[in-house]
Amino acid sequence: MQSERQKKTITSIILLVLGFVFLNALVAMRIIDEYTTQVLTIGAINVVVALGLNLISGFTGQLALGHAGFMAVGAYTTAALVMKLGVPIFPAIFGGGLISALFGLLIGLPTLRLRGDYLAIVTLGFGEIIRVIMINLTEITGGPAGLKGIPPFTTNFYWRPVVSFAIAYLFLVLVITLISNLLKSSPGRAIVSIREDEIAANAMGINVFYYKMFAFTLSAFIAGLGGGLYAPFFGYLSPNMFNFQKSVEFLIIVVLGGMGNLTGTVLAGFGLTYLQEFLRFLQDYRLVIYPLILIVLMLFQPSGLMGLFGNREFSLAGLAEQVNQLLFRKDPAEKAGEK
Amino acid sequence: MGVFQQILQQMINGLSLGSIYALLALGYTMVYGIVKLINFAHGDILMIGAFIGYFVLTKIGVTPGTLIIAFLISMPLCALLGVSMEKICYKPLRNAPRINALITAIGLSFFLENGARVLPAIGPNPRVFPTLPPVTHHLLGVGLSRVQIIIFAVAVGLMLILNYIINFTKIGKAMRAVSYDKGASYLMGINVDRVISFTFALGSALAAAAGILFASAYPQVEPYMGIMPGLKAFIAAVLGGIGSIPGAMLGGFILGVAETLAKGFLSSQMADAIAFGLLIIILVVKPAGILGKSIDEKV
Numbered sequence: 016m017q018s019e020r021q022k023k024t025i026t027s028i029i030l031l032v033l034g035f036v037f038l039n040a041l042v043a044m045r046i047i048d049e050y051t052t053q054v055l056t057i058g059a060i061n062v063v064v065a066l067g068l069n070l071i072s073g074f075t076g077q078l079a080l081g082h083a084g085f086m087a088v089g090a091y092t093t094a095a096l097v098m099k100l101g102v103p104i105f106p107a108i109f110g111g112g113l114i115s116a117l118f119g120l121l122i123g124l125p126t127l128r129l130r131g132d133y134l135a136i137v138t139l140g141f142g143e144i145i146r147v148i149m150i151n152l153t154e155i156t157g158g159p160a161g162l163k164g165i166p167p168f169t170t171n172f173y174w175r176p177v178v179s180f181a182i183a184y185l186f187l188v189l190v191i192t193l194i195s196n197l198l199k200s201s202p203g204r205a206i207v208s209i210r211e212d213e214i215a216a217n218a219m220g221i222n223v224f225y226y227k228m229f230a231f232t233l234s235a236f237i238a239g240l241g242g243g244l245y246a247p248f249f250g251y252l253s254p255n256m257f258n259f260q261k262s263v264e265f266l267i268i269v270v271l272g273g274m275g276n277l278t279g280t281v282l283a284g285f286g287l288t289y290l291q292e293f294l295r296f297l298q299d300y301r302l303v304i305y306p307l308i309l310i311v312l313m314l315f316q317p318s319g320l321m322g323l324f325g326n327r328e329f330s331l332a333g334l335a336e337q338v339n340q341l342l343f344r345k346d347p348a349e350k351a352g353e354k
Numbered sequence: 355m356g357v358f359q360q361i362l363q364q365m366i367n368g369l370s371l372g373s374i375y376a377l378l379a380l381g382y383t384m385v386y387g388i389v390k391l392i393n394f395a396h397g398d399i400l401m402i403g404a405f406i407g408y409f410v411l412t413k414i415g416v417t418p419g420t421l422i423i424a425f426l427i428s429m430p431l432c433a434l435l436g437v438s439m440e441k442i443c444y445k446p447l448r449n450a451p452r453i454n455a456l457i458t459a460i461g462l463s464f465f466l467e468n469g470a471r472v473l474p475a476i477g478p479n480p481r482v483f484p485t486l487p488p489v490t491h492h493l494l495g496v497g498l499s500r501v502q503i504i505i506f507a508v509a510v511g512l513m514l515i516l517n518y519i520i521n522f523t524k525i526g527k528a529m530r531a532v533s534y535d536k537g538a539s540y541l542m543g544i545n546v547d548r549v550i551s552f553t554f555a556l557g558s559a560l561a562a563a564a565g566i567l568f569a570s571a572y573p574q575v576e577p578y579m580g581i582m583p584g585l586k587a588f589i590a591a592v593l594g595g596i597g598s599i600p601g602a603m604l605g606g607f608i609l610g611v612a613e614t615l616a617k618g619f620l621s622s623q624m625a626d627a628i629a630f631g632l633l634i635i636i637l638v639v640k641p642a643g644i645l646g647k648s649i650d651e652k653v
């Protein structure tokens with residue numbers, strides 16, 4: 016079995032690298048135009064944060080409503096590290112993630128000890144308060160006017176969209192790999208068991224508080240990474256970018272794709288980001304349609320889009336296997352069918 | 355003005371703000387006690403209530419008499435809104451995982467806020483709420499405005515009525531029974547659905563009253579005005595012990611006083627942080643709240 020797994024890993028890596036090279040070549044040759052590249056990059060960042068939210072809300076079953084706040088912490092930390100301390104961009108993004116995780120730890124400690132829905136309200140409050148703090152910490156954040164002049168990934172004008180997209184893609188792959196491997200491991204199973212039944216999980220000897228903390232801190236870390244990507248990509252930050260509405264947008268991505276499904280989050284994340292650009296003319300009405308989507312989904316299709324497909328996960332290795340079978344190794348039953 | 359008078363002044367301001375929080379917290383705590391749901395949209399009912407009051411008062415002018423009419427129109431309408439929210443959105447989810455109902459509640463809250471924002475009659479811009487001409491009485495060097503007296507009187511009056519309903523009427527007895535054990539009350543022949551609807555109606559009517567009072571105290575109405583009072587009232591409910599009605603009243607007053615003291619002696623921006631600080635402290639020290647009983651979950 017070990018070799019089977021290795022084979023799968025190698026197939027996935029090869030396909031990922033191929034996809035990476037292919038997409039970036041398209042971007043570099045401007046076959047995918049600059050605007051679409053930008054949308055794709057924003058989509059990838061949104062998906063990163065939404066995956067973090069899915070980890071705590073979808074897989075652990077604890078509703079969190081402040082992921083825009085964690086994103087803000089990550090973004091401002093990254094910007095401050097780069098601008099004030101001259102840290103290179105990659106460690107700075109991870110620094111943003113780490114500080115965000117620290118905030119997650121501090122919020123989780125008092126709230127996750129308890130059963131019930133306190134996390135939702137405390138994270139909601141955190142998201143609002145962090146914004147007020149950002150507005151008042153003019154020293155680091157530039158206050159309400161915002162923070163300008165964050166150095167981009169690269170100064171080369173032609174290569175900038177390519178590099179931004181490549182880095183966002185890289186982080187997206189990293190986060191997906193991290194979460195999907197985590198979910199197949201023993202701590203991952205513990206996390207899912209908490210969602211299914213907290214009391215039963217506790218009775219089975221799972222340290223519920225520890226694993227909730229673990230999932231929440233990791234979720235905050237991932238949201239911080241998303242924020243860290245956001246800062247150099249846009250080059251400008253303002254506290255009002257990270258309001259409650261933003262947190263709800265991530266929640267919609269998670270719910271629409273299907274809570275507890277990574278494939279769904281990725282699809283819904285890119286889909287909604289694209290739609291958002293597409294539906295700009297709707298302006299304020301968008302804000303009415305979004306919550307309606309949430310309510311209707313919860314009432315009629317609580318498992319989201321991927322629930323329609325039996326909540327399965329998409330896997331590159333699985334895809335390769337299927338293509339392989341289709342092309343080369345048709346099994347006897349199918350051959351018989353053809354005649 | 356001496357330090358004593360200053361403290362006394364802030365206490366009075368705090369009690370008047372606190373009575374608004376208490377009215378709102380009662381809605382949270384009653385709904386939580388019965389269906390175990392944090393009704394995120396509760397703060398937005400405050401907003402709707404305030405807007406109905408605004409429309410009534412701008413139409414017929416402001417006198418103490420029309421103020422009463424505003425209450426009498428706004429409270430039943432919001433009660434109706436609360437009940438329809440429950441019937442349409444929460445009732446189908448009563449047996450679903452709790453996170454689903456919570457997400458629906460968030461969706462509803464967001465829908466009410468942004469729905470109000472795009473309605474041409476309301477719009478995104480804040481409007482001035484019509485108020486009675488300000489009159490301030492002075493006692494012991496402390497100012498007591500007419501609005502504060504009205505807030506306090508209305509809030510205490512409504513709480514007394516609520517207390518009567520819950521403790522001395524049949525439906526109140528049913529409410530207590532359902533919050534104690536839903537399954538058993540169902541078996542005893544209590545119409546649980548009706549009790550839940552009644553609870554939403556009661557809570558929403560109180561929120562509407564709180565909305566008019568809040569808008570009179572800070573004479574401005576806008577679509578997002580309900581978010582912060584809603585959050586703070588929830589904190590007040592947790593502080594007093596969620597599910598406990600006297601707890602919600604006590605929590606509201608404590609939070610109001612704590613907030614005005616923080617505003618008066620520290621800084622006004624700290625006031626919001628104080629409320630959340632209080633929440634964190636209470637969650638660490640006594641999660642069941644001041645008057646709440648901690649009940650172990652049964653399997």
